[in-house]
Every structure is written in structure tokens, then in C-alpha cells.
Amino acid sequence: MSECHHFEAFTFAGQQDTASFGLDVSAPFPLALKPAHGWEPTLEESIEKIKELSESGELFEKVKRHGGAVLIRGLPIRSRQDYSDVVHALGFPAHEEVGRTPIRTVLAKNVETANEGPPEFPIWPHNEYGMSTINPSWLTFTCLHTPNSGGETPINSSLGLVASLKKRAPEFVEKLLQRKVKYVYRYAVEDVKSNTGTGLIGAYGKNVKAGDDKETIRKKIEEQVRRHSDRFEWHEDGSLSVTHIVPIIRKHNDTGLTTWFGNLTSAWGRSTHHGATEPPYLGDDGSYHPPPEYGDGTPIEKEYLDLALALAESLQVLVEWQVGDVVLLDVSCCSLVFLQ
Template structure:
């Protein structure tokens, strides 16, 4: 007997797929064996699945549900945004102010190590806004102007980060340690160049992929966060004020170059953002919804919101770019 239906969440869109309980309030964990089979058959085609009208009893049940797909949950290492741990392997979504928009991105695409799976659990939707839009990274890759796509594929992307000084997340939080030697060991093991500056703060550089090939489907995807790290992501007045504080772009909390060290111009990244925006698919959260994404095939974002909002996150299935 069926315990859920399978249908598009949005008519005419394959992303995301909706798995909806036949009877509201069915325990999500109890339905897992049948859900897992459906996920195995559909996730790499659609890229993302929403589980709706099931019952899930809080963060620990969410953690168990995500872990039962067969991979240990990951810790949020080398993070780029503020988050808090809710329970083992489960974190708050990015703790940016509610009025701020978070653009489309693939989780940790600014590194050479990332989760293949990411889950979101909506415990409380916002009174207004607060959606988590998604987009097909394969379609973004196909629609990116060929000259831009080829340049990113050939050169890669260099991410430059200056930590702390009250301007961004400090290195102790990013690396989860107070030990410089532990930071240096982590960087050495992950192909990250690091240096301690005269003020005692840390600068890192890492050259990563601009595009990537999915290890299961073999499809190429747009996979970087250049549009987020680049200084052009800031509002003009914020950009000018920040540069007044730090002196020059090499001291910005975060910035990005091509992998050969040459600059990425504002116009190129404006084009990238426009392509991303054309592929955005948005849907309102309902309390109790769980969304599961293939992190390489599907990018996600966050819309501004009003009122309390609680969405928590889990990640699994570590993958490392060769």
C-alpha cells in the first residue's frame, strides 16, 4: 500500500519533486524504506526532493532521518558563514540578518571538499518570505555564455580570505580550534595556502574548480562561489566603506580571482548572477517540510523574511575534487 504520492511540487517543473504523505502526520522515519527507494530512483534526475505532510519530531529525528540514507553526517568544517550547532551533525541555516538575500550557491563549492547531499528541515516558516529557492546547476552550466564557462573551467577560481578583525568570521570559529598548528595541518591536508599576518590574523588562498563533473551522472555543472566572494557582491556604498577600512582589495575579508591570479571583472560576474537568477525556482515552506538536495546538481538560496523562521540543516556524503 502506498504511503505517499510522487509528483512535481510546481506544475511544469521537474525540480523539486514532491513526496507527499497520503495521510498527514505519518511518521517520516517509518516511511523511510519506501522513501529511500524512491529517492534512489529519482534524485539524480530531478536534483531535489521535498517531503511534505509527514511527521518529524524535532532536530534529533531529523538527524536520524538524514543519517539513515547511509552516510555519516558531516561537521561544518572550513565554513564561510556563521552557523550554530543544534545537535550532532545538525546546524542552523546561515545566520545572516533576515533582510539580507543569500544568492544561489552550492554548499561549500568554494572548497575542493564538499557534501554531496544536503537536507533542510523547516521547523517554523517565516511570517513573510524566507523561501529557500533552488536551481538546476546543469542548466546553469549549459546556459552560461561559452566564453565565461570555458574561462572558469580552464583557469579555476582562487578564493582569498582574511579572517577576523570584526569584519568576518574569525579563524577560530572557521577551523574549530584555537591552535595555529592545527589550522596549519588542516590547510596542508586540503591544499590551502595559509599565512599568519603581523596582526596575528590569518589569510588563506585556495585554488578550486570553476565547473565540476558529477561523479555519478557524469554531467557537468556550474560549481563555484565566485559571485558570492567577489567584492562586486557588496552594495556599492558598502564596498567603498569596506575598502576605506582595509586599504585595498588584498585585505578584504573575502575576495576571488581566477586560479592564475588574474582579476575577475565585475561585468563577468554580473552576467553570472543574471544566468543564476533566470534559473531560480521558489516555493513557500510549510511547517514540517524536509528538502533533500543533490548538492552538485542543485544550488540553493535564501529569500529575505519577516518574523521568526527556523530552518535547520544537515550534510552528508563527503566528496573531494581530485
């Protein structure tokens, strides 16, 4: 099993074999590490060792061999600040959110809640900001409190999803490669109780100040929107639709394999679950959920949408949380579902 300095690998139920994703090595996905036997690190020692592994490149090399994800268990993370301090040791630049769809609250430096939508509303597999041209390269998340039941976080290999789709529907993969995918997100004036419930100010109001008039607010919002899309439309009720046309079939540079990077499965899951498959795509949760389309605006065949979502859900690895766990994902080859 793979090991890193001061850490040893362990296995857990549900891990998958990276060879099935097309990688040239057989290794468990995701990689799972814990402090080596006899070592009970303090928070300061944890930060030091994570920094060493990051700066040497050893951690990222291991993560690549294991399909782009690692679960690190057994660190003494007990607070939001502990978590912030540990993950900053990885050395990543902070991701700036542009066009955020879920409602989130800042908890510590570069640490936010995952999604504050109603817990009874499902969330489907997606790559973080897969609909946008502004997205993070890496994502981390943690657990500070365990639930009495449920609450696992499913993660997926985007490499594995493409490999499965190529076998089941190669013509669909080719269509996506040639046409890209079109997503439309509609932001209401105010927040909505939905898993995509962020209003205009939460999504694009970074520079909006108290006292700004309507014309100034609209101008500032449009400036932010244009950072990742020139396609947008204001509606009579004051809401704003933003359209993105981006590739979903891409090359994963670290492995040279084909990967899936997008929000097609989550967009289709929301549309169907909330009864929003027909115009104006207003769901029973009060939020808008237009189904994804090909980049040229033609509908994606329902059988392909259903197949992609079914495969993504069948390929999930469930991470059953323990307090202090940290999961690190290469966003370009892993997708996830935050369960509350």
C-alpha cells in the same frame, strides 16, 4: 508524475523542466513528494519509509531524474530531534566542516543552523563548500517555524546554470574550465556580524583547547587549514587569509552532464553588495570579501561575473516553506540560498 513507495508526487508554482538543463527526460525540478492519499505517517513510520527508500536506491534514482533535488512535504517533523532522526534515516555519513565561513550553532546530532548573520544581509546562490576540496555530497534542510512573510529558500540547478552560460558566454565557460577559480577567505580573530562572519576558532579551531598558548593555537589552526589548502597568510592583526584554487566547471557523474560547482556567484555578490571590490576588500559589514579570480590570479571580467550572478538568480525556484518540510539536494548539481 513520479511516485515513490507510500509517497505521491505533487507540483508547485515555479518548478522548472529538467529538459532545459540538458537531461534526456522532461520532469519537474525539484521533485516534490508528500504522503500518499489517506496515509498520515507517524514519525516512526516516516523514518522507516525514508530508510527503505534510501536503502533501495529508489529515492536517489528519482532525485537524479528530477535534476538533483526533492522537497518532501507532510512529515510530522516538529522538533530539531525529529529532523535529525528523519534525515539520519537517509544513511549519509556526516560531513565534517573545515573552514566554515558562516556562524552556525549545533541544534541536534549533525543538525546546525544555516547562517546566523544579520537577516538584512543578502546571501547569493552557491554550492555548499564549493570553494573547498572538502565538501558534502548531499545536503538537507528543514523548516520548524514559518515566517509571517518572506523566508522562501531559492534553489538552483547547477546543470541549468552551465547550460545557460554555454549559450550566452561559451568563451567564459571555456576560460573557467581551463583556468579554474581562485577564492580568498579572510577569517578575523573574533566572529563578525556578517554572513561570512566566523572567526578563526569557529572555522579551524576544532582541536584548540582552553589554555593553549598562541603558538600552539596557530599550529593547530594551520594543521586544519592544510587539510584543504596549502595557500594561507597570517596578517598583523591576527587574521588569516586562506586561498583555494579549484575547478568550477565539472562533470556530474550521475548524469554525465557538465555542472557548475563553486562559490563564484556568492563571492561576487558579497563583494559588490558590501563595497569590497578593491583592496583590502574590507566590506561595510566588517568582514573581508575579496572578489573571485581566475585560478592564475588574473581578474575575471566584470561582465562575466555579472552575467553568472544574474543567470543564477533568474533560474531560482522558490521553496515556500511549510512546517515539517525537508529538502534534499545533490550538492554537485544544485546550489541554494538560505534566507532567514
